[in-house]
Amino acid sequence: MKQLVTLICLIAVFCCCSAAALAEDKIVIGISTPTADHTWTGGVVWWSEQAIKEFEEKYPNIKFIYKTSDSDKEQAADVETLLAEKIHALVILPHKPAPLTTVLNKVNKTGAFIVVLDRSIPKVPKDVYLAGDNYGFGFKCGEYMASALQGQGNILVMEGMPCEGNTLRVQGFKEALRDYPGIVIMDSQPAYWNPVIAYDLMRGYLHEFQRIDAIWCGDDDVLEGARRAYDESGRDDIKFFLGGGGSKRIIKHIIDGDPLLPATVTYPPKMAYEAIQVAVERLVDGKSFPKEITIASELVTKENAKDFYYPDSIY
Numbered sequence: 514m515k516q517l518v519t520l521i522c523l524i525a526v527f528c529c530c531s532a533a534a535l536a537e538d539k540i541v542i543g544i545s546t547p548t549a550d551h552t553w554t555g556g557v558v559w560w561s562e563q564a565i566k567e568f569e570e571k572y573p574n575i576k577f578i579y580k581t582s583d584s585d586k587e588q589a590a591d592v593e594t595l596l597a598e599k600i601h602a603l604v605i606l607p608h609k610p611a612p613l614t615t616v617l618n619k620v621n622k623t624g625a626f627i628v629v630l631d632r633s634i635p636k637v638p639k640d641v642y643l644a645g646d647n648y649g650f651g652f653k654c655g656e657y658m659a660s661a662l663q664g665q666g667n668i669l670v671m672e673g674m675p676c677e678g679n680t681l682r683v684q685g686f687k688e689a690l691r692d693y694p695g696i697v698i699m700d701s702q703p704a705y706w707n708p709v710i711a712y713d714l715m716r717g718y719l720h721e722f723q724r725i726d727a728i729w730c731g732d733d734d735v736l737e738g739a740r741r742a743y744d745e746s747g748r749d750d751i752k753f754f755l756g757g758g759g760s761k762r763i764i765k766h767i768i769d770g771d772p773l774l775p776a777t778v779t780y781p782p783k784m785a786y787e788a789i790q791v792a793v794e795r796l797v798d799g800k801s802f803p804k805e806i807t808i809a810s811e812l813v814t815k816e817n818a819k820d821f822y823y824p825d826s827i828y
Contacts, residue, residue, distance in 0.1 A: 539574055540796050541575075541576045541578065541602075542575060542576070542601065542793070543580070543595035543598065544561055544580070544605070545580050545603070545604070545605045545606070546558060546605070546606040546630075547582060547588070548582060548583050550583070551706060552733075553706070553732075553758055553760075554606075554782075555827035556785075556826055557785040559828065560782050560783050561785045561786070562579070563786060564786040565577045568793050575796075575797070580595065585607075585612040586612065588605075589616050592605070592617065593616055596623070602626040602628070602792040603620050604788045604791075604792050605617070605627070605629055606631050607629070609632075610634040610637075613634060617634060621637065621638050626792060627639040627640050628641045628643060628791050629642045630784065630785060630788045631643075631678075631784065632678070640802075640804075641802050641804065642806070643788045644806075644807060644808065645781070645807070645808045647677075647679075647682045648681040649685060649809060649810045650780055650810040652686065652689045653685075653689075653812050654689070654731070654757055655686040655688065655689025656689045656812075657812060658690065658727060659693045661753060661775070662726060662727060664695045664696060665695040666695070666696050666697070668696060668697070668729060669718055669725060670686070670698055670728075671715075671728065671730045671731055671732075671735050671739060672702065672703045673735075683701070683731070686731075699722060706735060707734065707735070708734045708735060709738060710738070711730065712739065715738065715742035715743060719746050719748060725751050726750075726751065726752050727753055727754070729755050730754060730756045731756070732756060732757055733757060733758040733762070736763060736774070740773065740774070753772070753773050753774065754773055757777060757778045757810075758777065758778075758780045758828075759778070759780065759821055760828050761826055764777065764813060764821055765822065767814065767815055767818040768822065775815070778810050779810050784808045791806070
């Protein structure tokens with residue numbers, strides 16, 4: 514009888530210890546993105562923080578470790594740090610793919626669930642690649658441009674930086690204009706998603722071209738720089754500017770009925786929230802996901818602009 518009581522006590526102690534250990538167990542999710550080096554990545558940071566706040570409240574056993582970096586080298590070091598924290602999942606928006614290849618292969622060998630956001634890393638195995646539709650982004654912009662100009666006009670294109678995403682956007686835009694020979698692209702130059710560069714580029718365009726019907730900026734930050742140069746010039750020939758991305762400042766102009774800013778196309782930084790959600794649902798519920806998830810771009814006009822307006826967001 515004494516042995517039985519001892520055995521029961523030992524079992525009870527073991528169960529209590531096991532329960533305590535389980536209660537202390539944490540699912541660790543690492544997140545790595547660039548710093549808010551321009552407003553779109555600022556939006557990525559904001560939406561990442563919203564996701565962390567929401568999911569920490571909903572799932573007390575999840576620990577998030579979020580790191581932002583100013584360069585690809587710093588990001589690689591950040592991922593090494595996350596590895597040391599024994600993460601169960603990594604959500605990453607790369608600065609550049611190549612410098613991260615080695616460290617991300619290390620993450621893959623640990624069995625951690627990897628979600629790559631926006632910028633693909635071809636040589637690294639990942640469980641999910643979640644990104645916007647760059648080709649569709651450009652195509653929708655081209656469709657709107659053709660319709661708004663009724664198939665006739667001289668336009669200029671301010672691209673992003675030379676990269677795969679920009680190439681796809683420009684391809685989509687030109688494909689949408691293929692059946693409109695009356696629309697002439699007089700010049701197309703990179704503005705590097707930078708409003709200061711766009712401002713200088715626009716000033717040069719205003720000096721070079723006496724008639725401009727419309728500008729496709731390819732990015733809402735670029736649009737702001739181009740619009741400022743145009744406003745300062747005193748000219749009144751441009752019918753409208755078309756951007757892309759869906760920044761809250763441009764959408765507010767659309768809501769207010771600014772005739773020069775009638776529309777934009779989304780490339781939502783909220784995809785950062787959705788990428789984190791994928792990692793959470795995989796680890797908590799065991800939910801399966803396709804290898805690639807594409808977030809469609811949507812045309813924003815005065816009729817639906819309020820549906821895309823997030824005044825508290827940085828972007």
